[in-house]
Amino acid sequence: MTDDDRSTLDMMGLLQVHVTDYPRYSSVIDVFRQVVAANPNRVAVRDASSQLTYLQLDQRSDVLTQWLARRSFAAETLVGVLAARSCDTIVAFIGILKANLAFLPFDVKAPVGRMETILSSLQGRRLHVVLVGPDVLHKQTRNKDAHQAPVAVAPPSATSLAYVMFTSGSTGQPKGVMVEHRNILRLAKLRNVVNCATTMAHMASITFDASTWEIYAALLNGGTLICIDSMVVLDHIALPKVFIQEQVQTMFITPALLKQYLLQCPTVISMLDTLVVGGDRLDPQDMMAARRLTTARIINGYGPTENTGFSTCYSLSEQELYTDRVPIGRALNNSGAYVMDPQQRLVPLGVVGELVVTGDGLARGYIDPQQNSDRFVPVMVGGEKVEGYRTGDNVRYRPVDGQLEFLARKDRQVKVRGQRVEIGEIEHQARSSPDVVDAAVELITLSDCGSRGPELIGFLVMEPSRARDSRQGRGGWTCDGRASAALQLVWARLQSVLPHYMVPSVLLPISNLPLTASGKMDRRRLREMGSAISAQQLVELRMTAKREKRLPTSEAEQRMQKIWSRVLQIEPATIGLDDGFFQLGGNSISAMKVVGEARKMGTNLTVADVFRRHTLAELVNGQDIEVTQIQQEPEQTFLVEPAIKAALFEEIDSGSFDIHSEDVADILPLTSCQEKSLVDSITHGQYANYFYLDTGARLDLSCLERDYFGKLSSTSSSNPFAYKMSMEISINPSAIFASKTYNKSRRPRPRSHLFF
Template identity: 45%
Template sequence: MAHMANLAFDASTWEIYGSLLNGGTLICIDAMTVLDPEALLRAFGRHDVRTALITPTLFRQYTLECPALISTLEMLCVGGEALHPRDWESAEHLLTGKLINCYGPTENACISTTFLLTKEERCVNGVPIGRAISNSGAYVMDSRMRLVPLGVIGELVVTGDGLARGYTDPEQNTDRFVSIVVAGQAVKAYRTGDCVRYRPTDGQLETFGRIDGQVKIRGQRIELGEIEHVLRSHESVSDAVAVLQHHDGGEVQLAGFITVDEAAATRPLHSLTSKPLRQQFLQKVQQQLHDKLQAQLPLYMIPQFITVLDVMPINQNGKVDRRVLEQQSQTQTTRREPLQQPISDAERTMQKLWARVLNIEPESIGLDDSFFRLGGDSIAAMKLVGKAREVGLQLAVADVFRQPKLVDLSSSGSYTSYTAEEIPAFSLLGNDIGAAKIREEVAIGCNIDMSLVEDIYPCSPLQEGLISLTSKRAGDYIMQSVLELRDDIDADTLRAAWEHVARSTAILRTRIVHHSKLGLLQAVVAEEIRWEEGEELDEYLVKDKSVSMGLGDSLTRYAIIKGGREGKRWLVWTIHHTLYDGWSIPRIMDAVTETYNGAALEKPPNYHAFIKYLGQLDHDATTAYWQTALADCEAPPFPPLPLAVQQPTADTTLELQCPALPKIPSDITKSTLIRAAWAIVSRHHIGSEDVVFGATVTGRNAPVAGIEAMIGPTIATVPVRICVHRDQTVSAFLAGIQRQATEMIPYEQTGLQRISKVTAGARHACSFQTLLVVQPASEEIKKDGDLGEWRSRSDLQDFTTYGLVIQCTLARTAMSITASFDRRIIKNWLVQSLLNQLSFVMRQLARADSQVKVADIDTLTPEDKGKIWAWNRETPAAMERCIHDLFAEQAGARPDAPAICAWDGEMTYGELDELSAKLAGHLVEIGVKPDDIVPLCFEKSLWTIVAMLAVLKAGGAFLLLDPCLPRKRLQLMCNRVASTLALSSHDCVPVIQSLIETGSAIRTVIPITRATILQIPQHASSTTTVRPTDTAYVIFTSGSTGAPKGCRIEHRSACSAILGHGCRVGMHANTRTLQFGSYAFAGSLVEILLTLAHGGCVCVPSEDERIGGLAPAISRMRVNWAFLTSTVLDLLRPEAVPSLTTLCVGGEPIQISQVAEWAGQVHLRQTYGSSEMSGIISSERLTSSSMTRDVGKAGTGIYWIVDPSDHHRLVPIGAIGEL
């Protein structure tokens, strides 16, 4: 073991004790030799060094300077810094031994986790640090020391025997040495401060910089590791470091330092820059590097300067010396091209507005910059419009989307006197009815004095819909929020703050009533809050939930609950969704907090201004828009609503935490990206390119003064129709969806009830069952506040009557995708899969370049792919047997057992074997040989089965002909197989003769009866050798997709199906099978061949019984196993066929009513198969609760479900595809 680490570096303890405590030899190497790769190589050779621990910086330099040094070691451990994937890739071919990436803090005895690098490893997100070593633990946790989900970034917390007792200064222990719960036990742990996540594919730990790597510059929080990650991802950059540099006068700037692949070996630290190298780099990658930074990071995270170094400075521990870089002068740098600054007053005003909304410096915004590329989104656009109004500039959100560049947007606005309009009370009611009469009727509806009614105006479409739904199902659309009060909060002061906010906010004093002539109206009532009290929180919540909130009722309630063993106090706020939306809630909370703290409350804009805007909409233009947008819409709803479910009830919630979406290198918003991703995912689950789902929009895009500060429900639900064209580029696809959203803004407040009345297509579109909601994290209730901790008692499912609601909550560092759904409509596993697919597709769309097409976006997640490969990892072995050999085994073992019970006679296995063998010998004599195809034309008869076995024993292959088929079809089938010999019953000879007369290749027809077989000379015998690969039979498909096709089935294929499915479908020696299927139907071969191979008896009714007396025939022949279509099954009743114990249904889907009738009476199975797959492929036992679509798993083959448009691509689990 080489001992190279500085004794002040914890790695030295690992070198010393790791070697000596395991019986190794420690080779001490001086510092100057460590810095001289050639000298180090000689030292390694001289002392036979086989193991070493070095930093990634030294690893990189040794690889460049002296590759042989890497090749000499049996085990090389790298640690102390993050190992870059490019360093691993450049050294991969040099390694002859093991390379292990080591991670660990001093506080946990140097090494906590390890990762063995193999040649198959492709480190997409950096080289993993692996898993915890023996007697240690490694956990990814959030700030409250709770485990985070797989794939979500959190803080690495380590435990184990190597943990330090603590710091020498006990006061420093509190923040770092903590207690966590592992398997129900409290365990001492150390918080490393490193950001990591479990790699979703295998659970290996990946690093993402340090939590304390976050710095602030101009008020913005920056993660230096994110910047370094982007810089290192450039193909020409070998290493990168980002630092903050503090200059005289207090100026702070962000600087980046990089080395390139051609960097020289270690140089004196005073020679940090190389002008020729810098010039070479600038010529090669300057613009590429700038574009990459701008595409992936917000503007405030882009370094002002990027300096090219020959080599990174290294401290005495072999790590990059950041302090040297922080002090390095900026004499040789690159930065983004000089910005073209605004010239006109309008441009300068717009620049300042952007800076305020995006929280960046005005000087960093140029005329050609895009609002969205600088970090803006739809919410920021709405705020921009509000700020513009404050300075008298009239601007619409749609303008920002249409003209996102500063130079263009500056010219689109106009200056007006834009102040909030004073709207007199009762002025929105119209003049048809006197305000006094309306006021009187409303007061009666509210059961209050008329003088308390301050204002009355119409309801929005959303309010009308929500109050109507609540009247149908009490308790829906009501939120209970609970605030656990801090100990120092004064309850009386808090009550006073709430009362003050309610007096200042009209919507919190609003009720909804029904007027006899005007319909639903909302009334602002001058009333004070009536506070409830209680001692048990849960008891109050149940009681409160049972109190109605309907027409005329107060739509808000407040309570202070005092109780609990620990003396806790809670404030419970109950409010109906007709009074708020996600945008309003945090503003109400902030207003209460500010009022409690003594701040003056600014009265918010009145909600009636929004109602006035709705009343002025152009209804003709609105109707025309929705007629066009939803014309001829027939997109299948997803998830489909079962007949048994009249009204969905969301009773389950699933959540997926995932990293934030990468910055989109275009003007596309994240909301657009999410809509596009869901459309692509939905396409696979409905099997249609025409996709419709619902979307909740903020409504804050409306041109109403102060709408961004207004409290009240401006949200709206709209049907979104997207055509997913596979050949369209992703950029065009996204642009079209964003354009659609922009064009929809003037019409988004129409309301679903009104939209559905426009056309039949619109009515269909409004019946969607998936609602998509996108909101920034700022719209959620803040969990921790000055007053205490909030927790909502009403999750997403309380606010929906849809089968599935997906809510995407966006934040800068993470994204939460929550699904609320009805388990009767869609299963948990499918919802979880949908969330994974949505996240997977979103990230592909965000990273797609201009040439990527929609067809290139993969919806099959790694998780789904892993499951599919696990299911299909083993291909069932083929049965290398012949069909007649399976029969011979049964005949030899049970010669006296019944083989056939037919209307025209019976046979034992011994008789059937003897007669078929005799006929086979004759066929061989007249020239039948392997793979010759012999048509068999019989009515329902035992002699059909005799002929089948005879042809097989002779080595030929049979083709069953149903004499009831049209002559042209029979002629086509015989001509396709070019047969010269046919076997027939006596009655069907004329059928074959007619084929011969019309040009068939058949030249000889042999009628088969007992007499003709017995006349065959005794010396005739079959001596043909039949192989499993020879053709056993030919069966023609139905021709539903064109001309019928003849399928050649080999013996081994048929035997694999026979033996693979027999036991599964209940075949055994006592089986008595109904031979019902037409000879043109593959089911007839299932009935005959499966039965005989398992020693059962084939029961053959006459044609007359088959058509008009099936139930009596089943009873007479004691049939206990049948294979029928659902159409035929409708003709039978369980009580009429008491002998039947096993019923297989196939050929067409079984009906729900049939499952209900038969599942409790017989062993009921639904089968699936095709002629091309030897009949049955799979089957599934059905019970009364089974899904009628279930056909089970593949029995003798493998199921692959592929995209019908691309058979080389698997579809996700749960999606519709081609089998």
């Protein structure tokens, strides 16, 4: 890199860490106690059945701290917390930190084998497990020593261990990331993001590092944390009710959930003040759709667990069009984010390199120190050597403004529904099965079902006596009887040791893995082979057990069969009464779609029903599922008072407009985003709405020109079609009818641009 290149980076502020004042030398507990003193009676945390003020949370956690202190655990002893999101879980976290111990979160839905793998990698550390649930925590702490004199507890410091969170590991062993109190405070005390008036949704699993931001950004700033059940998170009817009831203002979600909320419950997005999206690559169109729904600040957050929650963030601009990708922004305060070559040297603006992060968010390292050497490395920035973490992500500084853009992974790590997954860990577990000689796993988008997103597909070289090659001609696959039992055993093993999002959608027996000319595994060829599979073939390959299929007969069964067919994009005839939704390729996102489709048809179904009753027969025949009808009309409420609505209809019929009241379906208040658009139009005379259409590779320009300009010529300023587009904006009387300056004849003509 030349001196001019370095000077450019320096002038754009890309070589300096933006240092701000925050309690760098305090612990999480120091700051928490300050918040308690300032807000003792404010609600700190609430779940579906209980709530705690800051004072109550402080007192309840003190009880657990004393109970732990009497066990004489050494400082930084790990305490495993097996829990769902709840008030009691927060009590456990705070109580453990007060005792100068560290917690290790376990999801209640994690397979036992996965927990055993994690426990075996603790390097001889002592672990005490706390079960959290209704009354369980109270029973553990309610004993004869509860009323004894308090035990003195040495408080934690800024560099004390706070928690260990495990991520996927390429060698088959998950990596335990050790996070300190200072790391949490650097994230939680970001300026101008969360304050004492904030109501924060707690929707992330406690094993997902996004939960760190949810919990501590709320509690260490005096806000209120709302714990939302995992089934409610996936329920597009129940979730908006919770958000409205609790007046939730701030939320973190993954891109997959954002896409579903935009389709099924946009109310959740529209009522927010701050929306943070992260955990995976974003669809730019989804972010722009969210921007049209709300005036809230929308942030694209990026960061590995090793840098505590978020490393960089980008606030969406109101003007910029995002057609290709959404930047991941710049480093958070008190952190650095640098683009470097393989020797950890800075690269110029616009050049692709690996993202290396530094600063106060950097974790202590992995619990197994041998895993640190190639990830936690010293780097030179501005003539100073600092500790950095190699993220393994290829990025670049955007030439126009220096914002970071994520391009791809350097290694074989992928994101599946927001979760970081090392392909090597899945392959390691597959090879550990006695009938598997070799294994490869790839994340593949099937040729005819791109809307479902990519699927994990496993290719297995089996013992010859157990299976034969499942390929059947060009692009065809089959599975013989010998493979059925062997594959079921492999699948059962993977489900017992891996989280559900890491289990491949299908396992394909293959005689040998393809090789390149240099003798390496030809993964490109594997992806080609996998992408040739159709959605229908994928289902048939999953159904390895040979049994007579029972077909739906009742109206309710056939209706549910059609819903599954549409959501999973497979033939209805493939789906029998004994087939399981998740066996057919369903997941939590598609379960949300099933519930949405069912409710449109009047069937009272919840996401929890889909998870509890796996087969079609169980789902349809479940209690209160088949015959209960959803109340189609909610309890009567008035968004616009009837008297005001009547006056507006009368004004419409007075001749001021080119339509009659009979042509108006309803009059509703403007959303804040719509109101801003209308006010800008009134104030400045013009307001543009942009649409980006991707036509694909083949485009007939003559047809496009003829149809487009033909439509424009037939749409005059007084044409009802053009006017209807404006009238579809919900009407707020104070915004439009009180203003006589709005003139539809001044609307700007459409402008068109064609990009190649």
